Amino acid sequence: MSWLTETRWSPYVVGAAIGVLSWLTLLISNKAIGCSTTFARGSGMLEKVFRGKKVEERPYFQETQPKVDWQFMLVIGIVIGAFISALISNSFRLQVVPDGWYAAFGSSRVLRIAVGFAGGIFLGFGSRWADGCTSGHGISGTMQLAVSSWISAIFFFIGGILTALFLFGGLG
Amino acid sequence: MKSNTKQLVWGLIFGIVFGFLLQKGGVTSYDVIVGQLRLTDFTVLRVILTAIVVGMIGIHLMREFGWVQFSVKPGSLGKNVIGGLLFGVGFALLGYCPGTIAGAIGNGQVDALVGGLSGILLGSWLLAVIYPKIRSTILQKGDFGDLTLPGLLKVNQWVVIIPLAAVLVGVMLVF
Numbered sequence: 035m036s037w038l039t040e041t042r043w044s045p046y047v048v049g050a051a052i053g054v055l056s057w058l059t060l061l062i063s064n065k066a067i068g069c070s071t072t073f074a075r076g077s078g079m080l081e082k083v084f085r086g087k088k089v090e091e092r093p094y095f096q097e098t099q100p101k102v103d104w105q106f107m108l109v110i111g112i113v114i115g116a117f118i119s120a121l122i123s124n125s126f127r128l129q130v131v132p133d134g135w136y137a138a139f140g141s142s143r144v145l146r147i148a149v150g151f152a153g154g155i156f157l158g159f160g161s162r163w164a165d166g167c168t169s170g171h172g173i174s175g176t177m178q179l180a181v182s183s184w185i186s187a188i189f190f191f192i193g194g195i196l197t198a199l200f201l202f203g204g205l206g
Numbered sequence: 207m208k209s210n211t212k213q214l215v216w217g218l219i220f221g222i223v224f225g226f227l228l229q230k231g232g233v234t235s236y237d238v239i240v241g242q243l244r245l246t247d248f249t250v251l252r253v254i255l256t257a258i259v260v261g262m263i264g265i266h267l268m269r270e271f272g273w274v275q276f277s278v279k280p281g282s283l284g285k286n287v288i289g290g291l292l293f294g295v296g297f298a299l300l301g302y303c304p305g306t307i308a309g310a311i312g313n314g315q316v317d318a319l320v321g322g323l324s325g326i327l328l329g330s331w332l333l334a335v336i337y338p339k340i341r342s343t344i345l346q347k348g349d350f351g352d353l354t355l356p357g358l359l360k361v362n363q364w365v366v367i368i369p370l371a372a373v374l375v376g377v378m379l380v381f
Binding site: 058098104 | 240243278288295296298299326345352356
């Protein structure tokens with residue numbers, strides 16, 4: 035079972051396994067893998083803490099109710115699964131500034147977290163605008179041959195590559 | 207167990223497997239994701255395209271057998287092009303996406319937990335706040351509904367699936 039404790043697996047093995055996982059979620063749960071709706075539900079739950087039932091007056095939260103559902107549990111599961119994988123392969127470590135960020139922008143934790151926060155806002159806003167993320171559109175929707183998902187997935191990467199080009203002053 | 211509770215447990219189990227795979231694939235790492243966007247590391251592309259090829263063939267076969275149903279998301283140019291670009295900006299700034307950020311948190315990334323997660327929650331909430339203003343305007347621009355590629359081309363699904371699988375494998379051989 036030493037393969038379980040290896041730090042990295044081939045991306046093709048991982049990709050194929052995610053493909054098989056997509057068969058199973060559809061077959062057993064009648065759901066496609068996705069993540070970003072959970073953050074919308076989570077934000078509604080947080081607003082509910084402050085404003086109570088008034089949250090339900092927002093049309094968005096009438097369509098996407100602030101409650102724990104299948105996908106919410108999936109996202110919690112991702113945290114646990116990644117933690118287990120990191121732990122058994124000895125690659126778990128607490129880190130604020132990723133190596134690649136450090137090499138380009140230095141050691142400031144405040145800068146990294148501030149830019150990460152700004153990125154998070156775009157990510158949350160953009161994923162809900164597009165109605166999906168890298169998993170919901172990028173993997174699940176594309177394999178269902180949805181036009182909405184192929185367009186979204188292509189523009190995720192166009193936006194991402196152009197922003198990286200700007201941020202790092204050129205590619206590579 | 208009630209069927210609803212049972213499905214929540216299945217969600218958790220599938221999530222644990224998914225998170226385990228994402229971490230093993232290296233795609234919970236900022237460096238790997240940003241490396242893809244800078245076109246120096248093609249791990250993300252390999253994982254996604256392999257998942258699409260394997261998943262696509264399997265789920266379409268299962269649908270032919272009548273075992274599963276699809277839930278194709280309706281879309282529009284206003285929704286998917288603009289939303290996609292905004293998402294991309296965040297993807298590069300943060301270096302994680304909504305799924306891999308959960309994996310990065312499990313991997314011990316404090317930047318994902320403190321900066322990224324609070325940002326995603328705020329961004330999602332902001333969209334919910336402005337939603338009534340964009341719902342029937344910009345999100346409807348260039349609406350094409352729940353169109354699929356075989357529907358667009360008016361062909362049998364396998365006429366799309368087989369060449370597409372070949373193209374995606376070809377792309378992976380090049381990169």
